[in-house]
Amino acid sequence: MKKFFYVITIQYLGYRFHGWQKQPDVKTVHLMIDRTLNFILDGKRFKSLGSGRTDAMVSAENAAFELFLFEPIEDEDAFLELFNHNLPQDIRALDIKQVDANFNIIQHSKVKEYIYLFTYGEKCHPFCAPIMTTILDDLDINIMKKGAKLFEGEHYFKSYCFRPTDNGIYNREILSCELVENNMYTANYFPKKTYLLKVRGKGFMRNQIRLIMGTLIDLGKGKLSIEIIENSLKPDSEIKMNYIAPASGLILKDIEFE
Numbered sequence: 001m002k003k004f005f006y007v008i009t010i011q012y013l014g015y016r017f018h019g020w021q022k023q024p025d026v027k028t029v030h031l032m033i034d035r036t037l038n039f040i041l042d043g044k045r046f047k048s049l050g051s052g053r054t055d056a057m058v059s060a061e062n063a064a065f066e067l068f069l070f071e072p073i074e075d076e077d078a079f080l081e082l083f084n085h086n087l088p089q090d091i092r093a094l095d096i097k098q099v100d101a102n103f104n105i106i107q108h109s110k111v112k113e114y115i116y117l118f119t120y121g122e123k124c125h126p127f128c129a130p131i132m133t134t135i136l137d138d139l140d141i142n143i144m145k146k147g148a149k150l151f152e153g154e155h156y157f158k159s160y161c162f163r164p165t166d167n168g169i170y171n172r173e174i175l176s177c178e179l180v181e182n183n184m185y186t187a188n189y190f191p192k193k194t195y196l197l198k199v200r201g202k203g204f205m206r207n208q209i210r211l212i213m214g215t216l217i218d219l220g221k222g223k224l225s226i227e228i229i230e231n232s233l234k235p236d237s238e239i240k241m242n243y244i245a246p247a248s249g250l251i252l253k254d255i256e257f258e
Helices: 029-040 076-086 141-149 208-221 226-232
Strands: 004-012 046-050 059-069 091-099 110-120 133-135 153-156 171-181 195-201 250-257
Touching: 004 076, 029 046, 029 059, 029 076, 029 091, 076 091, 110 208, 141 171, 141 208, 141 226, 195 208, 208 226, 208 250
Parallel strands: 059 250, 110 133
Antiparallel strands: 004 059, 004 091, 046 059, 110 195, 110 250, 153 171, 171 195
């Protein structure tokens, strides 16, 4: 049977989900998407495949999945409207486009941009919790900015992989990594100053960005030095970075397919 292939761009607030991937007895983003597709397609055969996984409580501004069908979508705008009408309110479909059979959403070359939203020094309004991490200790933001730039380029990232093995591929490249003041997200209950870690790369290991963020937080607290971070990125480094920053501050900002 002939197949038809579509890429659907979505965004979601991850706070109440156990990540993207389907798991027994818990609510995940992929589960809710497939339930909605099954309903609006009225039981017709389909398959959906995400561009990658996000962890529990991680959100996305621009994620994507590939939809495989055995009948074409006659009206893509109407399909998108129906899909959004039936999705839960913390998931929204942004766009749909047809692709050819050669496109593979996992293997196709892409660049991902993640951001990590945080603040420090004061207890925040509870409404901040779904997308922002609050560090109650004081942080040296200037040294954290210097530390963030150390991760740019090609490095040995074994220290920044959750439960690494001896046969993993840890030589990776981060295209850009910078810590800046946040002017992207605003709300009247946000504290006066908030910050973003912005990271771009072609692929990331499990918890890599949260381990980088945790390392920068420890740097800002004075628990680590610039020299320790430099040494952790050298070939065959056995330095262990243990602080994984909370998931709710992490947002998949964009995916660019090349």
